[in-house]
Amino acid sequence: MKIQPSCLLLIVDYNLSRIDDVAHMAHYARERYGAGTVLIRPAPSERVARICDHVIDLDPLADGFVEAALERLARFSGRLRAGIVFSDNAVQSGAELLERLDLAVDCASLAAGAFSKHEYRVAEHRTREILEAQGVMVPDYAQAESVDDLQRFCADHPDGFVVKPSCEGNNRGVVVVRDGDSLDAAFSEVAPYLHGGVICEAFIPYAREFSFDGIGALSFITEKVSATGRYPVEVAQILPSRLEAHEQRTLVRAGRAANLLVGQCDGPFHNEIKLSDDGLRAAVVEPNRRPAGMKIWWLARWAYGIDLFHTWIDSVFGSAPPAQLPEPERFAAAVMLGVAQDRLFSPQDVRVGAKPLDDAIAATARALGLRDGALQARGFEWLAAERRFVHAIARDNADFVALAIVTLESGDGDIRDVVATLRAQWPAALDAACETRAAA
Template sequence: MTTLVVNGGPSDDYAEMLPELASDMVVFTGNPLPGPERYAHYEQVTGIAAGSYAELAALRMAARAVGQAPFEHVLTDNEYDLERVGRLRDRLAVPGQSEASARAFRDKALMKDLAAQGVPVPAYTRLRSFRDLEGFVAERGYPVVVKPVSEGGSRGVTVLRSQSDLAAFGARRWRHDLMAEEFVRGEVYHVDAVIAPDFRFVSAGRYYTGCLEALSGANNGSVLLHPHEPMSARLADFFDTLMKVMPAPEVGAYHLEVFHTLDDRLLLCEVASRVGGARIPQLIRRTYGIDPKETWFRLATGLPLRAEPLEVPRAVHGELCITPRPGRVVSVPGPPPFDWVREHVPNLAPGDVSAGPLHSAAGVCWTIVAGGDSSELMDRLHTCEGWLEEHVVHGAPEPAP
């Protein structure tokens, strides 16, 4: 039997994660993958998430497989392909997440409609016209967050703080995929989980700064909580309650973001049915000894796991990403000189021109550190941030053409 993969990531090695299936694997990818000769069929498709070529090609393959099931498994790790892959599963009667389930985790307004039956959510509304936005502002006051319902990485998010902001937003070309939500003050935590029959992995973490702050120029990152920290249990309970009202597949990976308000309440920010982005998978590997994506895919395809997560990690890990400023990069340093630094990777090099933070995971460089708990990690990341800010040098913004 054949496994179909619709890939969006730049370097996922499916043959390494799933060697038992690689020789019969059909892969459509938007980015080049290592060792394409290992697959039965491999195509690189420009703009794969924006078009329907992979879906059409897979259906044509299925039509030619007369008298047998063409695909036993259909996989994707890409946020923007979840619904398409769910639709393929539905049409081809392949087990896994359906299109309707994927939409519930992609459409943030629908997501909150469903989630509100189980957990607290901020005030929100789907926007069908600018008049809806005016009404929401009149009812809730400023600030108000406006965002597309199906984007990721904080792309397209706008915070309206005044009447002049509202007027400026009204001057833009209107999008028909927007929602408005009250601005929640406090910290943002995340839960990253892989759930299957007889398997449960749940990791809790805290963002170094909020995703919206990163878009405004603040450095960003994340720290994992030790499982014995009280907030870990609160977040795990919140996740379990949420999953009771969401149409979750039998095997799934999840990235949940939760507001922790100034008066100690937990509110849903959003939840995705995929592995967390940026360096969260690296933090999980270093802390718990498993690759969350490999774990998810091996469970989804019925393969035995090659590693089990540590119940009590020896250390937890955090990551700091230095947000790029508009302009030419002058200097990017090597690793900060501290013995608890575990990894340091430059994303930009001297001479590169940056447009600034186009999404919440953009960075000049990122650094992973180890510590005993989230409090120690935050202190160490603050120390790293001070050192790196002294050594990362940006030039003046490039003049407009």
Template sequence: MPLQAPVLLIVDYNLSRIGDVLHLRDYALQQWGAQTWLIRANPQDHDQTISDRVIDADPLHPDFVSRVLDHLGEDASRISAGMVFSDNAVASGAALLERLGLPVDDAALALGAFDKLAYRIAEDRIRPQLHPLGVTLPDFVRIDCLNDVRNFAVRQEGSFVIKPACEGNNRGVVVVSPGGDCEQAFEEVKPYLDGGVLAEAFLTFTREYSYDGLGKLWFVTEKVSASGRYPVEVAQILPARITEQERQAIRNAGEQVNRLVGQRIGPFHNEIKLSDSGYQTAVIEPNRRPGGMKIWTLAHAVHGLDLYAAWVDSVFAGPVPDMLPAATCSAATVMFGVPRDVTIDVTELGDIEALVHQTLALAAQQLKLAQQDIVLLETAWVAGETRLIHATPRDNSDFVAHACVALHDSSVDIRDLVRVLREQWLLVLERNLSSGLLLKVAS
């Protein structure tokens, strides 16, 4: 009887990660001769195309582990390695892999990497240990009603943030300025009350980074956010432009976060703010998964290491590097918006690569770069049905596209490239939609 192929089990993923799951599957087959099985709630046709077997199970269901084990039956013995690839599954997925006897980061501490309120509570417990490391902890409170918001506002000298405890992509995050409208802010987070909502003092540090990595391997990514009421991410930059002192301050905070949420061997993406002095840090939120906005794609372009392949190697007990090779360029993921509030279906906008290449050419001209110095790594529309998109983005659904670009001219600051690309994109999009046939201005 022929030996059966080993199995890599991927527990859940977000739709924006379809390409990453396909890459994980292909590498697992090529390097380890493994099939890839996928656990996904209400799987769709595309789930069948990116895996060898799909198991229908919701990682947020209280009986998730027992349901999956019942479904697997004797096939559970075929699973040689596993990885948890979504925030929703970070706790239940780890618990499942523990039951299967597979190496995985701690399931008992995983809730702190999913529930922002649970993390703040855990962080507060070790406040005396964090202060000597320069980690600032914000005042916070759980929000259950409008009076909770009002009472919290009274005790704040500055702005504060209200946000869902268990949502990603900046959904539902609202900044309330001193004397701001608590009622309106509460109405915006009201849909998230069942999953938990918290308010916390606004972290006034202006610079934001993420402490990213896999196992012991780590690096720092720089984040660019919009200012104002909706602090949405508009770009990620690698390498981060920081001093060695600042890098160490971010690492000190990031390592404490990993200990709090039980990370040891798997991926992490901890969002951290840094003071202008470079000594003080404050944690925005932890994540036990690869960073969003294609951060690992940027790392591959800049440092030449495929972290997705390294992740697969790690769960099969293969060798994993503990540091990245030196950077050979800089790179950024840039989010593209719309010139004004519109209702639009991005599938009708045409060839994304053609539009982005027009944008790159205009940016190169403005920054006096040779076109070959800006390399398009990948680009895609931000998928979705016909929807209202705001010119001032409120969350990630208010972007129509993203692009990952590498910059091979060190004389130009990549922040300038990000700014010019976003500006030129609006001109390109406006020109391509000037007929008005595909664009409906929001009333």
């Protein structure tokens, strides 16, 4: 018979495939604080039920979510000691729920800006003069419901603009529109997201992109590598970022300003920011009030030797995060891996015993002249088990088949060269591992 813990941690939803992070935090809460876990999640899986002591099937985007959750949580009265909100969908309603439960959480009333890109731009424009005085560019924006709306915005922004869903993550539906591009084609790509809102944004003329990550007062900056062209999808994240002091100051100002606008104070954040070539100006692509995706908190563990998921749990149980990270021990990168040509793919296509990542890493080390052991694989996962069609030129993160975490020892080259070379070597390694079945 399972012994019921005396206190409970409440987790409100989680993003996409982050169930391993939920398991990691639930285990730590039990080991460190003797706390069981209650998870609120729409259509929870059997694995979730095994990980958590109690599971409640509710959608944080549904009308009446807070009242329904309070009713379902009533049986745990007096046992809920801490709570976290772990998804974009729950960022506002989850914060409202924790406030109603009198549990520590960042401001609920400002949280909409961390979910809706439209709401964030509205908040930016209310404080535009203040932000621009801090070197933060505030791009023009407009809601779009038709091709005519795109045409009007295009007339005012002939150098290009971006069309994207207001409330979608993972770069889904983001289209860069440049002079001469078809507005009808651009609108057709965002049409599936009209129910949640679509916006046009003036093109941010800065090539470099970073994220301002952390929890509470603890922060660090992650370097983001994106594809060029029509679909600016993320292809890698790198820690630590290589920045001059003035560039870091610019990014911190922009990141902290975004946190103020969305009500972040003590909880986690992941703000995506572009930086000018001279490092003196920045623009916020979007803010998030949750841990970074693409394994960035795991990269921090490899680079700095600190487990930020443990830090988050400690913080909601009353222990403040450290003021700063230790010096980095090595470089770490999360790298998205795709296919050589448009094709149907599933991990079952890979021959038993084949190790395409090891092969690609070995080829990368040879190409860059790295010493033995300098480049290491620290994690690998196939992104989907089912057979699906994958584009060779990724349109969003669904057009990648795998995610790898690699580390490079300090002084053994440039991690950015490793990322580029690994992504170039991977498709051939994958094809070789699938050779027999691909031919069939």
